[in-house]
Amino acid sequence: MTFYTLFRTGKMRLSELPRPSPERLLKQVQAEESKRWGAKLKIFLGYAPGVGKSYRMLDEARRRHERGEDVVVGAVQGQQSEEVQGLLRQLETIPPLQTSEGQGIDLDAILRRAPQVCVIDPLAAQNPPGCRHAHRWQDVQELLRNGISVLSSVNLLHVAEYKDKVQAITGKNTTETIPKSFLLAADDIVIVDVPPDLCLWRQGEKLTSTGISNSQERRLSELRELALLLTAEVVDAQLESYVHAHGIEPVFGTHERFLICITPNSDAPAMIESGARNKERFQGDLFAVYVCEPGRSKREGVAIRRYFAAAEKAGASTEVLESDDPISAIVNFAREKRITQIFIGNSAHNTWRDRLLGDPVLRLIRAAEGIDVRVFPH
Amino acid sequence: MPGSADTPRGSLKVYLGYAAGVGKTFQMLSDAHVAAERGIDVVVAYFEPHARPDTMGQAQRLELVPHRKIAYRGKTFQEMDTEAVLRRKPAIALVDELAHTNIPGSTRAKRWEDVQVLLDAGIEVWTTMNVQHIESLNDQIWQITGIQVRETVPDGIIRQAAEIVAVDVTPDALLNRLKRGAVYKPEMVEKALNGFFKGSNLGALRELTLRQAAHEVDLRQSAYDETRGFQVPRISEARPGAVPDNQPKERILIHITADPSTAMLIRRGRRVADYLRADCTALFVHQTPELPQLRAAEREAVEKHLRFARSLQIETRILVGIDIAKTVVEFARQNRVTQIFVAYPHPGFLERLRGKHFTEDIVRLAQDLQVTIVADRSRRQAP
Numbered sequence: 001m002t003f004y005t006l007f008r009t010g011k012m013r014l015s016e017l018p019r020p021s022p023e024r025l026l027k028q029v030q031a032e033e034s035k036r037w038g039a040k041l042k043i044f045l046g047y048a049p050g051v052g053k054s055y056r057m058l059d060e061a062r063r064r065h066e067r068g069e070d071v072v073v074g075a076v077q078g079q080q081s082e083e084v085q086g087l088l089r090q091l092e093t094i095p096p097l098q099t100s101e102g103q104g105i106d107l108d109a110i111l112r113r114a115p116q117v118c119v120i121d122p123l124a125a126q127n128p129p130g131c132r133h134a135h136r137w138q139d140v141q142e143l144l145r146n147g148i149s150v151l152s153s154v155n156l157l158h159v160a161e162y163k164d165k166v167q168a169i170t171g172k173n174t175t176e177t178i179p180k181s182f183l184l185a186a187d188d189i190v191i192v193d194v195p196p197d198l199c200l201w202r203q204g205e206k207l208t209s210t211g212i213s214n215s216q217e218r219r220l221s222e223l224r225e226l227a228l229l230l231t232a233e234v235v236d237a238q239l240e241s242y243v244h245a246h247g248i249e250p251v252f253g254t255h256e257r258f259l260i261c262i263t264p265n266s267d268a269p270a271m272i273e274s275g276a277r278n279k280e281r282f283q284g285d286l287f288a289v290y291v292c293e294p295g296r297s298k299r300e301g302v303a304i305r306r307y308f309a310a311a312e313k314a315g316a317s318t319e320v321l322e323s324d325d326p327i328s329a330i331v332n333f334a335r336e337k338r339i340t341q342i343f344i345g346n347s348a349h350n351t352w353r354d355r356l357l358g359d360p361v362l363r364l365i366r367a368a369e370g371i372d373v374r375v376f377p378h
Numbered sequence: 379m380p381g382s383a384d385t386p387r388g389s390l391k392v393y394l395g396y397a398a399g400v401g402k403t404f405q406m407l408s409d410a411h412v413a414a415e416r417g418i419d420v421v422v423a424y425f426e427p428h429a430r431p432d433t434m435g436q437a438q439r440l441e442l443v444p445h446r447k448i449a450y451r452g453k454t455f456q457e458m459d460t461e462a463v464l465r466r467k468p469a470i471a472l473v474d475e476l477a478h479t480n481i482p483g484s485t486r487a488k489r490w491e492d493v494q495v496l497l498d499a500g501i502e503v504w505t506t507m508n509v510q511h512i513e514s515l516n517d518q519i520w521q522i523t524g525i526q527v528r529e530t531v532p533d534g535i536i537r538q539a540a541e542i543v544a545v546d547v548t549p550d551a552l553l554n555r556l557k558r559g560a561v562y563k564p565e566m567v568e569k570a571l572n573g574f575f576k577g578s579n580l581g582a583l584r585e586l587t588l589r590q591a592a593h594e595v596d597l598r599q600s601a602y603d604e605t606r607g608f609q610v611p612r613i614s615e616a617r618p619g620a621v622p623d624n625q626p627k628e629r630i631l632i633h634i635t636a637d638p639s640t641a642m643l644i645r646r647g648r649r650v651a652d653y654l655r656a657d658c659t660a661l662f663v664h665q666t667p668e669l670p671q672l673r674a675a676e677r678e679a680v681e682k683h684l685r686f687a688r689s690l691q692i693e694t695r696i697l698v699g700i701d702i703a704k705t706v707v708e709f710a711r712q713n714r715v716t717q718i719f720v721a722y723p724h725p726g727f728l729e730r731l732r733g734k735h736f737t738e739d740i741v742r743l744a745q746d747l748q749v750t751i752v753a754d755r756s757r758r759q760a761p
Contacts, residue, residue, distance in 0.1 A: 042548070188548045188550065188551075189548075190546050190547060190548055191544065191546045191588065192546075193543055193544040193545070193546060193591065194543065195391075195541045195543060198409070198412075207416065209389065209540075210389045210390075210391050210502065210540040210541045211389060211540030211541050211598065212598055212599065212602045215606075215608060218599065218602055218603075218606075218608055221595055221598070221599050221602075222599065224595055225592045225595045225596055225599070228544060228588050228589075228591050228592035228595065229588070229589070229592045231546070231588050232585050232588035232589045232592065235581060235584050235585040235588060236585050238581060239578055239581040239582060239585060242577075242578050242581060243578060246577070246578075248577065248578065251522055251578050251581075251582045252521055252522065253518040253521045253522050253582075253755065254518075254522065254582045254585040254586050254589070255585065255586075255589050274748075277654075278654070281653045281654055281655075282653050283589065283592065283593075341750075346741070346745055359738075359742075361741060362735075362738050362741065365722060365737075365738075365741070365751050366722075368753065369753065369754075370521065370753050370754070370755060371753050372646075372750055372751065372752050372753050373750070373751045373753075374717070374748055374749070374750040374751075375741050375744075375748065375749045375750075375751070376748055377744075377745060377746050377747060377748065378745060
């Protein structure tokens with residue numbers, strides 16, 4: 001249920017406003033579960049096969065093994081380069097479970113062996129019938145619950161929310177996916193970023209000059225951008241948890257977050273349209289608020305609802321703030337949400353209140369220290 | 379050895395990281411080995427002599443052009459020997475730490491200037507840098523970390539690069555490296571843990587690096603599409619709720635004054651213009667009929683700001699006008715500007731005397747335009 005519907009149905013209370021996202025709840029549960037054991041999940045993300053995820057992951061496994069951690073390999077990709085084989089020879093492997101319909105992870109053998117760290121690769125595989133779980137990520141969860149840290153890797157194609165986009169760009173399809181929330185809940189995520197020409201070269205293509213040289217590299221570049229932004233999103237979520245856990249001030253300015261101040265008299269459609277464009281161009285976040293002052297005309301509600309619906313359609317999170325001091329309410333909300341730019345309509349008609357207290361736009365500019373204010377034509 | 383017309387310029391590849399120790403140099407050297415194994419003529423043109431042991435090992439397997447040793451204030455410093463690299467003329471030269479400032483007495487002040495010389499001579503250059511050295515991010519870095527970075531590389535230099543590679547590692551792994559003494563000497567570790575490596579800084583810088591890399595990748599896609607007429611489903615189209623882009627091109631006008639806040643205004647304007655693919659112009663309005671009639675200090679500050687804007691490829695204009703706010707707004711209207719960027723400097727003597735702020739005049743006058751009041755990001759809230 002969105003804040004808008006809550007507001008519309010009259011179920012909205014101020015005390016209900018800050019709701020933890022499902023990702024955060026999942027993360028909290030996982031963090032609490034694994035805290036007892038110190039088990040951590042680390043995922044290496046790549047935008048396409050050939051970026052070298054497996055190598056990076058196994059190289060980390062080797063280094064941890066050399067530093068004295070108890071590391072085993074529970075599952076690896078079918079096709080392996082010479083370098084990857086070289087790393088595997090230096091690590092202990094637990095043979096997979098053979099069933100009549102294929103190979104699965106031998107979960108019981110790993111649990112009996114009880115290493116500190118287990119390599120499970122790739123993350124988004126499906127288990128053949130006869131295994132305990134249908135999906136490999138469920139195996140990973142069981143290992144974590146038992147205090148075993150997991151190193152794993154995944155390709156963008158196999159993240160459920162990205163599957164269609166990747167398919168639209170490359171034509172590749174898959175039935176094996178993990179939910180994005182799984183990435184957001186992981187303790188660590190690392191992107192393995194290589195230029196498309198190197199990625200293709202590792203898959204056996206001819207090496208081209210530095211930069212995008214052909215349409216195949218151009219397509220991969222699109223996936224690369226998606227993977228970088230996905231990782232940034234995960235890192236941002238981790239940053240927010242860190243800030244919450246340590247009770248420190250929110251971190252401003254890692255990416256653009258726009259806040260539209262909607263009033264019945266402002267040119268809200270223009271602000272919403274610009275907000276949507278800025279959100280897209282900056283790959284940022286968009287918010288819209290309306291400050292409901294006690295005793296204001298009820299007629300305003302219709303216009304506000306229409307603007308909120310438009311803002312939500314443009315990808316904004318909407319909220320109604322109740323306060324008799326709109327400027328403070330907006331600035332406090334902006335600080336809490338780490339807003340980098342506030343959109344506000346220029347006030348053409350000053351009310352007697354404004355004349356008494358000063359133009360609200362100018363008051364906002366003075367109050368919004370550290371945040372840009374963009375004033376829109378009336 | 380100036381580049382001649384028939385020598386194509388060398389291409390530039392930048393390994394971008396978020397802190398010392400993320401593995402930029404190591405990654406660059408590994409890629410160089412791959413190239414060398416395939417018979418490409420790669421040399422190490424500059425390499426930090428105090429590097430980590432495993433990085434040293436990687437470098438030793440490649441040809442190294444001897445550094446130039448420069449005595450300065452009783453100490454010996456090492457710099458890249460640009461002329462020696464030009465004489466050696468490899469296909470690819472590896473130059474560590476693009477943002478480095480050369481020792482006084484060097485031919486060029488900045489290492490990125492040396493890199494320009496190599497590129498002009500047709501040599502491909504691979505280099506490393508951290509996100510906090512990007513000029514237009516300076517204020518954001520200050521806001522996030524409370525640290526003002528002095529050594530910056532102009533965005534135009536990074537824009538030249540044919541390729542940007544993000545070198546990623548988790549902050550935990552980086553902190554482990556730091557504590558093991560693999561990044562800095564022991565006496566430096568404590569300082570680092572109280573600076574860039576403190577608390578949420580690493581996560582924030584990491585996010586900034588990933589977003590910057592994504593933006594750089596996006597810019598290169600647009601450039602490719604424009605020259606090749608290429609069409610792929612762009613992220614924007616594949617994303618739900620995205621808006622079709624049929625808007626007229628945005629035009630940003632940056633209002634230049636002598637106030638020190640102008641520098642961050644220029645950086646912010648440049649950055650927003652880059653993302654919105656907007657045109658960007660900077661305007662200075664003076665009330666005296668001739669520029670030399672300004673007070674010397676004011677004139678110097680304004681000229682510095684105008685030069686800075688030009689160095690970031692922003693067109694600059696100077697106009698005379700008794701009413702500055704009115705002149706700015708009229709110029710904006712005549713030139714179909716969509717957004718005016720202004721700072722909100724602390725009220726000066728004149729503003730206090732008049733009882734109103736000059737920036738407020740612009741907001742009041744420009745009822746038909748968007749006005750963006752850019753915040754002073756160096757003023758952080760208490761931690």
